[in-house]
Amino acid sequence: MFINKCLLRFARDCRGPIARLCSIELLSVALATLISLLIAFLVQMLLGKTRILCFTSVWEIIPIIFVLVVIRASIVKQKNVASAKCGIKVKDSLRVQMLNKLFALGPAYTATKRTGNIGTMFVSKIEWLKNYYSIYAPAAVATFVNSLLLIIVIACFDVPTALVCVVAFVGLFFCPMTFYKIMKERGDAEWEANSQYYSDCLDSIQGLTTLKAFNADEKQRQKMHCAGENLRQKVMSLLKITMIETGVLEFLVRLGSAASIVVAVSRFLDGYIEPDGLIYTLFLVTACFVPMLTLSNSWHIGYKGVTGAYSLRAFLDEPQKRSLNSADIGEQSAFSAEFTGSIVFDHVSFSYDKNEGDVLKNVSFEIPNKSMMALVGASGSGKSTIAHLLAGFYPAESGVIRVGNMELTRENISPIRDLISAVWQDNHIFYGTVYDNILIGKPEATMDEVIAAAKESNIHDFIQSLPEGYNTLLGEQGVRFSGGERQRIALARAFLRDAPVVIFDEATSSLDRRNEIEIQKSLKMLREEKTVLVIAHRLETIRDADRICIMDAGEVKACGTHEELLHSSALYNRLVGYQLA
Numbered sequence: 376m377f378i379n380k381c382l383l384r385f386a387r388d389c390r391g392p393i394a395r396l397c398s399i400e401l402l403s404v405a406l407a408t409l410i411s412l413l414i415a416f417l418v419q420m421l422l423g424k425t426r427i428l429c430f431t432s433v434w435e436i437i438p439i440i441f442v443l444v445v446i447r448a449s450i451v452k453q454k455n456v457a458s459a460k461c462g463i464k465v466k467d468s469l470r471v472q473m474l475n476k477l478f479a480l481g482p483a484y485t486a487t488k489r490t491g492n493i494g495t496m497f498v499s500k501i502e503w504l505k506n507y508y509s510i511y512a513p514a515a516v517a518t519f520v521n522s523l524l525l526i527i528v529i530a531c532f533d534v535p536t537a538l539v540c541v542v543a544f545v546g547l548f549f550c551p552m553t554f555y556k557i558m559k560e561r562g563d564a565e566w567e568a569n570s571q572y573y574s575d576c577l578d579s580i581q582g583l584t585t586l587k588a589f590n591a592d593e594k595q596r597q598k599m600h601c602a603g604e605n606l607r608q609k610v611m612s613l614l615k616i617t618m619i620e621t622g623v624l625e626f627l628v629r630l631g632s633a634a635s636i637v638v639a640v641s642r643f644l645d646g647y648i649e650p651d652g653l654i655y656t657l658f659l660v661t662a663c664f665v666p667m668l669t670l671s672n673s674w675h676i677g678y679k680g681v682t683g684a685y686s687l688r689a690f691l692d693e694p695q696k697r698s699l700n701s702a703d704i705g706e707q708s709a710f711s712a713e714f715t716g717s718i719v720f721d722h723v724s725f726s727y728d729k730n731e732g733d734v735l736k737n738v739s740f741e742i743p744n745k746s747m748m749a750l751v752g753a754s755g756s757g758k759s760t761i762a763h764l765l766a767g768f769y770p771a772e773s774g775v776i777r778v779g780n781m782e783l784t785r786e787n788i789s790p791i792r793d794l795i796s797a798v799w800q801d802n803h804i805f806y807g808t809v810y811d812n813i814l815i816g817k818p819e820a821t822m823d824e825v826i827a828a829a830k831e832s833n834i835h836d837f838i839q840s841l842p843e844g845y846n847t848l849l850g851e852q853g854v855r856f857s858g859g860e861r862q863r864i865a866l867a868r869a870f871l872r873d874a875p876v877v878i879f880d881e882a883t884s885s886l887d888r889r890n891e892i893e894i895q896k897s898l899k900m901l902r903e904e905k906t907v908l909v910i911a912h913r914l915e916t917i918r919d920a921d922r923i924c925i926m927d928a929g930e931v932k933a934c935g936t937h938e939e940l941l942h943s944s945a946l947y948n949r950l951v952g953y954q955l956a
Contacts, residue, residue: 381688382681386508388468392461393508399454400513404521406447408662413440415658419651454513462509469501469687476691482768484693491574499569500687504680511670511677518666519548525663529635532652532659536639540663543631547624547667551674554620555681561616562682565609572602617675624671632664716779718742718765718876718906723774725760734760736929737774742922747907749917751950752926758910759800761926762880765908766797778876796874800881802865804856809838809864810845816868828871833896834863879909914951925950 386393416427417436430436473496477484485493522544530537579586579595586595636657643653718741725735735757742748750758764771765778767788776783778791796816805812813825820828825845829835837860841847849856849864856864869877895916911917918937925932925940925947933944940947 381684382507384688385469385504385684386465386512388472389461389464389508392457392464393512396454396457396461396509397513397516399450399457400517401520403447403450403454404517404666406443406450407665408521408525408659410440410443410447411658411662412655413443415655418654418658422654424651458509458513462505465505465508466501469504470497472691473497473501473687476693480693482763489570489574491572491577492570494577495566495570495573496683496687496690499573500566500680500683502680504684504687507677507680507684511673514666514670514673515548518670521666522663525659529656529659529663532656533639533642533648535642536635536656536660539635539638540631540660543627543635543664543667546627546631547670550620550624550627551678554616554623558613558616558620558678559682559685561609561613562679563686565606565613566683566686568602568606568609572599572606575599575602617678621671621675624674625668628664628667628671631667632660635660635664716777717744718779718908719775719777720761720764721775721777723764723771723776725764725769725772734929735764738929738931739774740924740931740934742906742908744906745904746921747909747919748922748924749909749911749920750924750926751911751917751947753950756926757929758926759880760929762797762878762908762910766795766878767792794874795876795878796869796872797878797880798862798865798869799878802861802868804849804861804864806849808843808846808848809841812849812864813845813867813871816871817873820871824871825867828867831870832863832866834860834867837863874905876906877908879907879911881910881912912950923947 413436416430417433417440419427420430420433420436425431477493522540526537526540526544529540575598579599586592639648639653639656639660642648643650648656720738720740723735723738724733726733738757738761740748750761752758760769763769764776765783767783770785771783778794781787781791783791805815810822810825813828814820816828817824822845826835829838829845838845838847909917909920917923921936922934923937923940924934925944927946932946933940935943941951
C-alpha cells in the first residue's frame with residue numbers, strides 16, 4: 376500500500392467519506408470471500424459430505440449464496456455512489472485549500488506563473504489525485520485486511536501454502552515503492568509537459584485575434600505541434616514504466632496464486648492436508664488473490680495522482696512573505712471603517728527580485744484626506760508599484776505605509792482594503808452579465824444601486840441599448856465590448872463600492888479621445904469627497920490634481936502643483952513638452 380505524509384495531509388478534511396468508502400469496499404470483499412467459502416461447502420456436500428456446520432443439504436446453501444450475491448451487487452452499487460461522492464468531496468476540499476492559498480499569495484505569485492500551470496494544478500492534478508482516495512485507497516485497505524485474515528486462516532490448514540501467499544502479498548504492497556522513484560521522475564516530466572501544452576493552448580485561444588492579424592497561425596500551429604509531441608513522448612515514457620510495473624504486479628499475483636495451489640495440492644498428495652482441508656484451501660486462496668488483482672488495476676488508476684501530489688503540496692507550502700492577505704487573519708479587526716486621515720508613504724523601498732535591484736527607493740509622500748495626488752514619470756519608474764503596495768498586493772520591504780491611523784500590515788489589510796477602490800489599466804471582466812460584473816464592487820447592492828453606479832460612470836445608456844440590457848453576457852474577458860466600455864464598467868464598480876480611497880492606475884491610457892473624455896468626466900465625479908491616487912501620462916488627467924509627484928528610477932524627484940512644477944522641474948517640463956509636441 377503506497378501512502379505517505381503528503382497523502383495523509385490531503386485526506387485530513389475528508390477522513391469521514393474515505394473511511395466510509397473503505398468500510399463499504401471491505402464489506403464487499405468480505406461478502407465475496409463468504410460466497411467463496413459457501414461454494415466450498417457446496418462442493419463438499421456434492422462430494423458426499425452430509426453435514427457442514429448447520430447445513431444438511433445443498434438446497435440450504437444455494438439460496439443463501441443467491442441472496443449474498445444480490446446483497447453484494449447492491450453494496451457494489453452503493454460503493455460506486457460513495458466513491459463518486461468521496462471523489463467530489465476530495466476535489467472540493469483540495470480546491471478550497473488551493474484557492475485560499477492562491478488568494479493569500481495574490482498577484483505576487485500569479486505574476487510569475489503561467490495561467491496554464493496554475494490551471495493544470497486546479498483541474499488535472501486534483502482530478503487524478505481524487506482517484507487515489509476514491510479508488511486505490513479503499514481497494515488497498517480492503518485487500519490488506521482481507522488477505523491478511525485469509526492467510527492466517529490458510530495457515531491453519533497448511534503453513535507452507537500460507538507462506539507462499541505471504542510472499543505474493545508482500546510483493547504486491549511493496550512493488551509500487553520499488554518503482555516509485557523512477558515513476559515520480561517521469562511523472563513530474565509528464566506533468567511539466569502537460570502544463571506547458573495547456574499553457575500554450577490557452578495562449579493560442581486568448582491571442583487568436585493577434586495571431587490572425589499578423590498571419591502567425593502557422594508558426595503557432597508548429598509551436599503547438601512541438602509541445603504536443605513533447606507531451607506524447609513524456610506520456611509514453613511514463614507508460615512504459617507503468618506497463619512494466621503493472622506486469623510485475625500481475626505476475627506476482629498470478630504466480631503467487633498458482634504457486635499456492637501447486638503447493639497445496641503437493642502437500643495434499645504427501646498427506647499433509649486432509650481432503651476437506653484441500654478444498655477449503657483452494658477456495659480461500661482464490662478469495663485471497665482475486666482482490667489483489669483488483670488492487671493492481673486500482674494502483675494503475677491512482678498512481679498518476681500521487682505523482683502530482685508533490686507539486687500540490689509545494690504550492691500549499693509556498694511561503695507568503697511576498698503578499699498580504701486578509702484570509703490569514705483569524706479574527707475580525709477592530710479598526711473602524713471610517714476614514715478621516717491621510718495616506719502616507721514613509722521611506723518605503725521595494726524590489727520584486729533582489730537580484731534585479733530596488734524598484735522603489737526610499738519613497739516618501741503624503742496624500743491629505745479628500746485630496747488628489749497624481750504620479751507621473753516614464754514607464755518603469757515605479758508608479759504602478761506604489762499603487763500595488765497601497766492595494767496590499769505586496770508588503771513593503773522597508774519603511775511604513777499608513778492609511779489613516781492604520782499601518783498597512785498583514786493584520787490590518789482587511790479593514791484597509793475595505794477603504795479602497797481601484798480602477799486599473801487592464802481591469803478584468805468576468806464571464807457573466809453586465810449586472811454581475813458591476814455587482815463585484817458591492818455584492819449586496821440592489822438593482823437600483825447598480826443602475827445609479829452605471830449612470831455615474833456614463834455607461835447606463837449604452838447598457839440600456841443592448842438587447843438584454845443589464846442581463847447581456849459580456850463574453851470571455853469582456854471580448855464583446857470595446858476597451859472604453861469595459862473601462863466604464865470598471866468605473867461603475869468603483870462608484871458602486873463608494874470607498875473613501877480611490878486608485879486610478881492608467882485608467883485612460885489606452886482609450887480613444889471620446890472615451891477618455893467620458894471617463895474623465897466620471898473621474899471628476901468620483902473624486903469628490905474622496906482621497907485619490909492617480910497614475911497617468913496624459914496632461915488632461917493630472918493637471919487638476921492637488922499635488923503631482925514626479926517619479927524617476929524608483930525615486931520621487933519633485934512634488935508640487937502643475938504650475939509649481941512647470942516653474943521648478945525640468946523633468947516635468949520635459950514630460951509635459953512631449954505631450955504638447
